Amino acid sequence: MVDLQKFIDEQYSIVEINNTIAPELHRRYNTKRGLRNEDGTGVLIGLTEIGEVHAYIMVDGEKIPQQGKLFYRGYEVSELVKGYKQEKRFGFEEVAYLLIFGELPNESKLKTFNEILGQYRTLPHGFTEDMILKAPSSDIMNKLARSVLTCYSYDNNPDDIEITNVLRQSIELTSRFPIMAAYGYQAKAHFYDNKSLYIHLPQEHLSTAENFLYMIRPDNQYTELEAEILDLNLIIHAEHGGGNNSAFTTHVVSSTDTDTYSAIAAAVGALKGPKHGGANIKVMNMMDDIKRNVKDWSNGRLLEDYLVKIVKKEAYDKSGLIYGIGHAVYTLSDPRSVLLKEKATELAKEKGMEEELNLYFDIEKLAPNILAEVRGITDVRTANVDFYSGFVYDMLNIPRELYTPLFAIARIPGWCAHRIEEIVSGGKIIRPAYKNVAAKQRYIPLNER
Structure with missing residues (x-):
């Protein structure tokens, strides 16, 4: 039998040489590495109405720093948080509504939306046993991506990209992400870390933050302040403009007219990277x-x-x-x-x-x-x-392997909003250009190499 690792070790240096592009070529062709301009600003490749990151103004071509501000659908996030705090209620669910539908709900619509989220805080029959417990993963983000893709198999209409169908899928994923992450963690803790297995059923009447703490803790207990600060974490991580890596990934993949589950699983993969969500x-x-x-x-x-x-x-x-x-x-x-x-x-x-x-x-x-x-x-x-x-x-005594999944739980409404925006207003497959700088080669017969 051929030793695969030995073969790879022998070829590694060749692969490295054949994939190294000289830094001076980037300067020669003025490429935008990381889609960033030389002055640190992002390359403008699209328009969005979902989120805005404000940190500077441009005056005569010079970037002038400003106090940072973050907007969701035109609303400053600090003002949203202030409103929830004054009214003594959780805000993530309203932020999810705002991002997905584009406007703040009235009291009746928010009540209905919360009830729908509560109703869909369940996984399809057999999902927990067959998808999560029988195939545990040492990394919860990989488990989350696989769970999202598996949702395709449980959807009676998975490929339809009409907005009404995408809205349904978006709401269902927003409801189910915390469950998939919590159960994925419990499976990992049990099968990899030899800890006791706890599968707590989510509670319809609890908020997203409350439910997550309820599901990951053996005794289901949490304080009001703990739930409030987790809710705040979810709010401030829900969206960060179309240029962040995972949101841009959602735009790129959605521009191909693929299904919702493929697009969101790709966003999860982007977020997993330590340069982004980790x-x-x-x-x-x-x-x-x-x-x-x-x-x-x-x-x-x-x-x-x-x-x-x-x-x-x-x-x-x-x-x-x-x-x-x-x-x-x-x-x-x-x-x-x-x-x-x-x-x-x-x-x-x-x-x-x-x-x-x-x-x-x-x-x-x-x-x-x-x-x-x-x-x-x-x-x-x-x-x-x-x-x-x-x-x-x-x-909050939340295990570190759940830090990035919590980011994903917060960001799913933002990803879904960007997907909807791309379907409605995009229209063209995203295909940027790459300049080929490889030297032309003459084919050499096998016996002469």
Whole structure:
């Protein structure tokens, strides 16, 4: 039998050489790597009415930083959150309605929508046993993607892309994502980690945040504040403009006129990547390292010295990055981080974790100056949402393997909204150009090679 790994090891260097494109060629042909312009702005490739990320203004060709703002369908997210807080209710379900249908519901429509979400918080007969428990996955995001694709087989009309049908599929997926993620975690914990298996039936009358905590905890118990902060996390992660990787993936795949399940599974795959949805896990792993190596967290000098080592690639993973600091778009502030930081402070007091929260505050304060002094990076000025979201999940005692699935649970209404927008207003398959820079070759007969 041929040794596959030996064959691959022998061919690896050839593959690497034949797929390396010289950096100067990108400059010569003015390609937009990462679909970003040289000034850091995104390449404009489409129009959307769903979400807007505002972080700067352009004046005479110069990018002028502004305080970050995030809008859903024209509504500033901080104003939406303020409204839910004043009315003492959960807001994620209303945000889902807003994103999918394009307008805020009245009281009657919201009540009906919540009832529908509650009714569809079940999986098809046999789904849990056959799809999740009999085929557990060590990674919940892969389990989630497979579960989404399997929904195709349980749908009597899976390929119809008429908007009424896509709306039905969107609402059903919004209802079922938390169930698929929670059960996928329980299967992983049982079959891979030898823990007890808990399959709790979701409750129709509970919110998405409440249901998720109810399903992942053995005793079903949670506090009101815990549910409130998880609801906030879902709200601020629900959408982030059409240019983020997973939303763009949804547009690209939907432009082929494929089915909803294929498009959403592709978005899940995009979100799984640590450069996108897995960023808060990188923050948490870094924080573990900092807490191990800085003996006195309150000693600013010791903390600063260790952060300098991280930036100089002398400590932690040698990447030179302080994870959670800086953002591709936001400059002066990330509005999601501002909202989460306020609620995290409240939760830290309830959990007795104020000392750890102060460590986050100190790193957020020190990091921009260190990055500027050591690496000359002067445009990093703020902590992004990933800096605090992992800490919040940690305070909620949510396992790290569920951090990215929670992102997906929050983002499914945004993905569905972008899919609908692409079907209604797109019309053309998305096909950007790639310049071929390979040298022309003459065919050599096999016996002469």
